[in-house]
Amino acid sequence: MLWSGQLVAVPTETVYGLAGNALDPAAVARIFATKQRPSFDPLIIHVPDLGAARSYVEDIPGPLLKLAKAYWPGPLTLLLPRRKLIPDLVTAGLNRVAVRVPSHPLMLELLKELDFPLAAPSANPFGYISPTQPSHVLDQLGGDIPLVLDGGPCKVGVESTIVAYDEGEVVIYRKGGLAIEQIEAVVGAVKVRTHSSSNPAAPGMLKSHYAPRKPLIVVEQGGLLTENTNTDIAYLTFQQRLPEHIIQRQLSPLGDLTEAAQRLFAYLRELDAAPVKSIVAELLPEHGLGRAINDRLRRAAAQ
Ligand code: TXA
Ligand code: MG
Numbered sequence: 001m002l003w004s005g006q007l008v009a010v011p012t013e014t015v016y017g018l019a020g021n022a023l024d025p026a027a028v029a030r031i032f033a034t035k036q037r038p039s040f041d042p043l044i045i046h047v048p049d050l051g052a053a054r055s056y057v058e059d060i061p062g063p064l065l066k067l068a069k070a071y072w073p074g075p076l077t078l079l080l081p082r083r084k085l086i087p088d089l090v091t092a093g094l095n096r097v098a099v100r101v102p103s104h105p106l107m108l109e110l111l112k113e114l115d116f117p118l119a120a121p122s123a124n125p126f127g128y129i130s131p132t133q134p135s136h137v138l139d140q141l142g143g144d145i146p147l148v149l150d151g152g153p154c155k156v157g158v159e160s161t162i163v164a165y166d167e168g169e170v171v172i173y174r175k176g177g178l179a180i181e182q183i184e185a186v187v188g189a190v191k192v193r194t195h196s197s198s199n200p201a202a203p204g205m206l207k208s209h210y211a212p213r214k215p216l217i218v219v220e221q222g223g224l225l226t227e228n229t230n231t232d233i234a235y236l237t238f239q240q241r242l243p244e245h246i247i248q249r250q251l252s253p254l255g256d257l258t259e260a261a262q263r264l265f266a267y268l269r270e271l272d273a274a275p276v277k278s279i280v281a282e283l284l285p286e287h288g289l290g291r292a293i294n295d296r297l298r299r300a301a302a303q
Helices: 025-035 050-054 062-071 105-113 134-141 180-187 257-272 289-301
Strands: 008-010 017-021 044-046 076-081 096-100 161-166 169-174 216-219 233-237 248-250 278-282
Touching (some): 008 105, 008 134, 017 025, 062 169, 062 180, 134 257, 161 180, 216 289, 233 257, 257 278, 278 289
Parallel strands (some): 044 096, 076 161, 216 278, 233 248, 233 278
Antiparallel strands (some): 076 096
């Protein structure tokens, strides 16, 4: 299917992707159409290893090469100067292409079989919550794609961290499944530039994104008072349990940020489907994966 320009939903360790041949503009156009994604929002290409990445980019700046060597395969996407064989549609005309080596074994096996990279955005309608299980993909795009490769639930659960090298500095464009602390351990202090306007360098940076259909409100950590809970509202907390009659999910009762990230999008979908008018979500500690989770919650809350 991929050889003939068709799309396949694929598992990665972060979220499920909607994949097509990145070198085939018709396949890439099909990705944008299926997701109803604006064409100014560029795609990530997925390759099996660093060697394959080199064939699609002009060069890899030293600090980003260090990161690739430390964290590929893994939830790290690098913005690198593209070679001309990458179609304009993939990069939305930008000079850099986003590249990553995912760590999901099934996806890696697939990438090794192919002689082209896979362009793959998250396999959800544009702006909605990303899918972390095959059923999430089927629920929303099942009718539009011929095949979903079942790789089980995603182990990381939030999208990759996007990193570039701008004027001598390592810059984080999207907080994600590789914690900033892990990046700084390899390249020293980094800059974070994840806010943006309507025509952003990385539209995952769009303020309203990753959003459920119901209104979502975020509150500071520990800001939920049991006596104020309301049965019209579903609650997403980090560890806290609310009275039993309240519809609620705990991201991690024992306070584990890795577990919280794994569960985040599935729980948001469940609460979005619950018989309530809105969702209230408690923010997590602002370190490690907590930063990426809080970023998604804040964007989901932005209207
Ligand atoms: O974990 C992930 O990264 C998942 C899995 C499937 O790999 N993919 C993913 O793709 O999250 P998507 O399309 O939902 O988000 C890609 C982000 C967008 O915010 C896009 O703007 C940014 O990457 N991006 C892609 N190419 C870019 C470029 N050349 N310059 C700046 N940002 C870019
Ligand atoms: Mg996405």
